[in-house]
Amino acid sequence: MRPQLTETEIADFRRRLCDVAERLFVEHGVEGVTMRQIAERLECSAMTPYRYFRNKNDIFVAVRAAALDRFSERLEAARRTFGSPARRGRAVGDAYLQFAIEEPDAYRLIFDLSQPEDANYPELAAANARSRKTMTDYMEDLVAAGVMDGDPKTLGLIYWAGTHGLVNLFMAGKIGEGELRVLHRQMTQTLARGAQRMPDQKPRRTRAF
Amino acid sequence: MRPQLTETEIADFRRRLCDVAERLFVEHGVEGVTMRQIAERLECSAMTPYRYFRNKNDIFVAVRAAALDRFSERLEAARRTFGSPARRGRAVGDAYLQFAIEEPDAYRLIFDLSQPEDANYPELAAANARSRKTMTDYMEDLVAAGVMDGDPKTLGLIYWAGTHGLVNLFMAGKIGEGELRVLHRQMTQTLARGAQRMPDQKPRRTRAF
DNA sequence: AAAAATTCTTTACAACGTAAATTTTATAAC
DNA sequence: GTTATAAAATTTACGTTGTAAAGAATTTTT
Numbered sequence: 001m002r003p004q005l006t007e008t009e010i011a012d013f014r015r016r017l018c019d020v021a022e023r024l025f026v027e028h029g030v031e032g033v034t035m036r037q038i039a040e041r042l043e044c045s046a047m048t049p050y051r052y053f054r055n056k057n058d059i060f061v062a063v064r065a066a067a068l069d070r071f072s073e074r075l076e077a078a079r080r081t082f083g084s085p086a087r088r089g090r091a092v093g094d095a096y097l098q099f100a101i102e103e104p105d106a107y108r109l110i111f112d113l114s115q116p117e118d119a120n121y122p123e124l125a126a127a128n129a130r131s132r133k134t135m136t137d138y139m140e141d142l143v144a145a146g147v148m149d150g151d152p153k154t155l156g157l158i159y160w161a162g163t164h165g166l167v168n169l170f171m172a173g174k175i176g177e178g179e180l181r182v183l184h185r186q187m188t189q190t191l192a193r194g195a196q197r198m199p200d201q202k203p204r205r206t207r208a209f
Numbered sequence: 210m211r212p213q214l215t216e217t218e219i220a221d222f223r224r225r226l227c228d229v230a231e232r233l234f235v236e237h238g239v240e241g242v243t244m245r246q247i248a249e250r251l252e253c254s255a256m257t258p259y260r261y262f263r264n265k266n267d268i269f270v271a272v273r274a275a276a277l278d279r280f281s282e283r284l285e286a287a288r289r290t291f292g293s294p295a296r297r298g299r300a301v302g303d304a305y306l307q308f309a310i311e312e313p314d315a316y317r318l319i320f321d322l323s324q325p326e327d328a329n330y331p332e333l334a335a336a337n338a339r340s341r342k343t344m345t346d347y348m349e350d351l352v353a354a355g356v357m358d359g360d361p362k363t364l365g366l367i368y369w370a371g372t373h374g375l376v377n378l379f380m381a382g383k384i385g386e387g388e389l390r391v392l393h394r395q396m397t398q399t400l401a402r403g404a405q406r407m408p409d410q411k412p413r414r415t416r417a418f
Numbered sequence: 419a420a421a422a423a424t425t426c427t428t429t430a431c432a433a434c435g436t437a438a439a440t441t442t443t444a445t446a447a448c
Numbered sequence: 449g450t451t452a453t454a455a456a457a458t459t460t461a462c463g464t465t466g467t468a469a470a471g472a473a474t475t476t477t478t
Contacts, residue, residue: 001423002475031240035466045427047467056466111377112321119382132383150399157384158396161374162367168320168377169370173328174341187367190359194403209295209356209401210454211444244435254458256436265435 014052014062017042022063026105030060061121067106068127074099075134085138085145090188092138093163097184100167101177108171111164135160148195155195162187223261223271226251231272235314239269270330276315277336283308284343294347294354299397301347302372306393309376310386317380320373344369357404364404371396 005013020041024033035056039046053059078095081088100107119125139156142148148155163184170180214222229250233242244265248255262268287304290297309316328334348365351357357364372393379389 001421001477002425002473004424034464036464047428048426050467051425154392154395155399157378157392158371158375158399161378161392161396162371163374164377165370165372165374166367168373169366175366183363183366183370186363187370190364190367190400190403192403194399194401209298209351209397210446210452211442211456213455243433245433256459257457259436260456 010052017049017052017059018063018066021059022067022106022109025060025063025109030109061124064109065121065123065127067103067110068124068131070106071099071110072127072131072134075131079134079138085141086147089138089142089147092134093184093188096163097167097181100170101180104171107167132160148192150195155191159188159191162191219261226258226261226268227272227275230268231276231315231318234269234272234318239318270333273318274330274332274336276312276319277333277340279315280308280319281336281340281343284340288343288347294350295356298347298351298356301343302393302397305372306376306390309379310389313380316376341369357401359404364400368397368400371400 017038021033021038024037024041027033035049036046038059039049042049049059053062074095075092078091079088081091083091136153136156139148139159140152143150143152143155166175166180166183166187169175169183170177175183226247230242230247233246233250236242244258245255247268248258251258258268262271283304284301287300288297290300292300345362345365348357348368349361352359352361352364375384375389375393375396378384379386384392
């Protein structure tokens with residue numbers, strides 16, 4: 001009888017398929033891509049992909065997870081930059097922006113429509129956790145180094161949320177690349193200033209609005 | 210001959226259609242809704258909607274614009290709250306969160322997939338500008354009142370980006386409603402502290418990370 | 419060479435958005 | 449009151465979609 005596909009054969013085909021699919025997704029949007037298009041580029045019949053993925057959505061999820069992993073790798077690499085925690089922190093932030101600017105479509109693929117549905121896909125949840133981890137971890141470094149003061153997890157979420165929000169404005173075409181960089185720097189500074197321990201005497205009363 | 214539809218007849222039908230469509234979009238997601246479903250709820254044939262909208266995407270845009278207007282109205286109402294600029298500022302922020310919490314699907318409809326494509330729809334662009342205006346305007350009030358210091362436009366963008374980012378985490382199921390409120394308050398305080406004019410003597414050197 | 423299991427292809431189907439053709443409907447003219 | 453007319457609505461029809469089911473091809477084991 002015909003031999004079963006080996007683990008690596010399956011993995012190879014899946015990877016090839018995801019590559020093709022991502023290119024198409026980026027080019028035409030997720031809904032604008034058909035299974036038949038993917039199959040054509042793969043030079044197989046329209047039904048063959050179904051032996052490797054249950055359905056179109058699973059392909060989308062796999063592509064998303066892969067993109068998220070690429071994103072995480074970039075952040076992690078930035079975190080390994082040589083220098084002070086502050087310098088490394090800046091590197092991570094820059095890497096985030098850089099990814100969004102260089103691969104806006106991948107970024108959109110990753111973060112658009114992020115519904116809790118993700119929970120049904122452990123693969124995606126793991127990839128998500130990975131990127132989140134880098135962002136909070138490096139905030140811990142900053143707090144430990146005394147650059148910022150407060151709960152690292154809280155600060156991390158706020159910082160990340162702000163960054164994501166700014167990138168969103170960029171994606172929506174409301175601000176350009178330069179503005180994005182400037183605003184991000186200003187946000188970073190403002191948050192850092194706001195989260196710094198006071199020079200001790202008279203704790204400044206912050207009448208937050 | 211049969212009389213032409215009056216302006217108001219058209220407007221009425223369009224509104225009715227948008228109501229139905231929004232409910233369906235919220236229920237099944239934009240791609241999960243079919244023209245035939247909309248028509249069925251309207252008790253007309255599948256093709257009748259095409260007399261009132263060019264195609265499905267135009268319906269989606271109309272629904273989106275309407276939701277954005279509702280959102281703007283809420284923000285504007287909050288801005289008319291009685292009290293100090295700080296109090297009114299807080300009211301606007303709360304209104305933003307409240308809308309996201311009460312109508313998460315409307316919020317998603319508004320802000321998901323916000324691609325520059327919006328520019329092709331003046332209706333949408335206008336609705337967008339309206340909501341953005343409220344958000345930056347009230348930041349001007351805060352700066353004028355001395356609650357914060359800096360360029361109002363910049364501060365506004367940063368603040369809204371942060372708010373949007375936090376709501377996104379909420380939408381993605383990463384944080385709950387309570388956490389969202391707490392984090393938002395903390396972000397507000399941190400940004401406000403970071404953007405406050407120093408008590409003058411020795412301008413604090415901010416070693417932003 | 420035959421059998422058998424597994425991969426891949428072909429065929430088929432219901433549902434989609436919507437173009438084109440057709441029918442219904444409400445007025446104006448006689 | 450009938451008829452002509454044009455707008456509105458429906459019916460029909462077409463090309464595509466995701467994918468289920470059936471069939472053909474392929475490679476090992478017997």
